[in-house]
Amino acid sequence: MRVKTFEAGTMQDALDVVKKDMGEEAFILSTRTRRRPSALGLGEEAVIEVTAAVDEAQATATVAAAGGPPLTYGLRPALEAPTPVPTRSTAPPPPPVDLQPLRRELLEIKGAVAALKDQETRNATILTELDQLKTLLSRIQRQGMPPAQLHLPSTLLELYGDLVANDVEPQLALRLCEYAQRALADQDGDASAGRVDPERARLFLRRVIADFIPVAPPIQLDPGKMRVAALVGPTGVGKTTTVAKLAAYAQLKLKQKVALVTLDTYRLGAVDQLQQYAQILQVPMHVALTVEDLRSALRFYQDRALVLIDTPGHSPKDAETLGQLRGFLEELPDVETHLVLSATTKPRDLLEIATRYEPLHPTRLLFTKLDETSTYGPLLSTLVRVKRPISYLATGQDVPDALELATSRRLADLILPAAVKEAL
Numbered sequence: 001m002r003v004k005t006f007e008a009g010t011m012q013d014a015l016d017v018v019k020k021d022m023g024e025e026a027f028i029l030s031t032r033t034r035r036r037p038s039a040l041g042l043g044e045e046a047v048i049e050v051t052a053a054v055d056e057a058q059a060t061a062t063v064a065a066a067g068g069p070p071l072t073y074g075l076r077p078a079l080e081a082p083t084p085v086p087t088r089s090t091a092p093p094p095p096p097v098d099l100q101p102l103r104r105e106l107l108e109i110k111g112a113v114a115a116l117k118d119q120e121t122r123n124a125t126i127l128t129e130l131d132q133l134k135t136l137l138s139r140i141q142r143q144g145m146p147p148a149q150l151h152l153p154s155t156l157l158e159l160y161g162d163l164v165a166n167d168v169e170p171q172l173a174l175r176l177c178e179y180a181q182r183a184l185a186d187q188d189g190d191a192s193a194g195r196v197d198p199e200r201a202r203l204f205l206r207r208v209i210a211d212f213i214p215v216a217p218p219i220q221l222d223p224g225k226m227r228v229a230a231l232v233g234p235t236g237v238g239k240t241t242t243v244a245k246l247a248a249y250a251q252l253k254l255k256q257k258v259a260l261v262t263l264d265t266y267r268l269g270a271v272d273q274l275q276q277y278a279q280i281l282q283v284p285m286h287v288a289l290t291v292e293d294l295r296s297a298l299r300f301y302q303d304r305a306l307v308l309i310d311t312p313g314h315s316p317k318d319a320e321t322l323g324q325l326r327g328f329l330e331e332l333p334d335v336e337t338h339l340v341l342s343a344t345t346k347p348r349d350l351l352e353i354a355t356r357y358e359p360l361h362p363t364r365l366l367f368t369k370l371d372e373t374s375t376y377g378p379l380l381s382t383l384v385r386v387k388r389p390i391s392y393l394a395t396g397q398d399v400p401d402a403l404e405l406a407t408s409r410r411l412a413d414l415i416l417p418a419a420v421k422e423a424l
Ligand SMILES: Nc1nc2c(ncn2[C@@H]2O[C@H](COP(=O)(O)OP(=O)(O)OP(=O)(O)O)[C@@H](O)[C@H]2O)c(=O)[nH]1
Pocket: 234, 235, 236, 237, 238, 239, 240, 241, 242, 264, 267, 270, 311, 312, 313, 314, 368, 369, 370, 371, 372, 394, 395, 396, 397, 402
């Protein structure tokens, strides 16, 4: 910094001299007017004394950057004085800082962050639910569910979808779900308004299904009394094989005396087929060609605990042969007639078959080939329509192992499988 004092007759002259000597960056530190003897020694004259200063580094820089702002009084605005750094000894003590507003602000920020996180969690839940709903809706679209079903709570709606996917008739599936909904509502107050726990709803619906399915006890074998059971049904459903399975079970496991009778003299090899099983099991077998034959065979087997009757398979549309078979069965006073149906048959055909066999008064339904399908809804529809208890389930070709007694639990498993956790 260069500081210099100039004298001039007028203020303007003084400023001009400063400007000329120190440049445009110079600024005025002080001015004063003083008197001095005149140059000619004739009295005194006034003189302006101006003390100016210039920061030479700044001046050089400004000169280098041509075209700065126009100069004002003091040549250009005084450079901003650096903020004085207060020293410990001289600076007054800082006023007490009120932290309250800051704390409040901090709390508000914290609250806002927490709310944001909360919102994020809620958004994630909503997104998951939307995803589930989307899956459900696309399934509903595929399966053509009428929107009437949408009044079910979402959990039951999902179970409804599972039933329909398992080929349970939509109307029947809806009835079952509504029934479960009412039962849940009775238990919980109002389950339809609230959210139903999915696992609990599934359990409940399985129970409803189990209650819905009539099951028959196994063929009753009473000591000293001959029990007669006949298997009827369309071709190839597994009548003869199932006769063999039942015979093997009674003979080998229950140690009961068994006899076989076949009425099937239509199909080539039918007699041989049963004959082979009879030989393996070492049970007697009779081929009944007429009603009289049948009568005398039953008289002959009076001492047997179980007489199993195999019948010819034929098209259920073949009314004539069905009529003949009816004539045979009417000879048997206490017969258990099992209508054998394959689980692989189309639902509508199952009903049609059941209707056609109605004149034979089947007392039981027996399903075979469960191993050949993956959807079991048609069993339920048939059971509900035909209103006969189900006796046995055949699950393969193995004689005698692939046969089980039907239970409500097993059927509920097939129609609405338990959640993975429950099954483990
Ligand atoms: N996968 C599977 N096959 C079976 C089952 N039951 C029977 N079968 C098979 O189905 C075919 C027909 O069985 P049959 O016992 O001869 O059937 P059917 O009803 O007596 O036939 P018809 O006397 O001609 O009316 C055979 O190959 C059996 O091994 C079953 O539960 N599962």
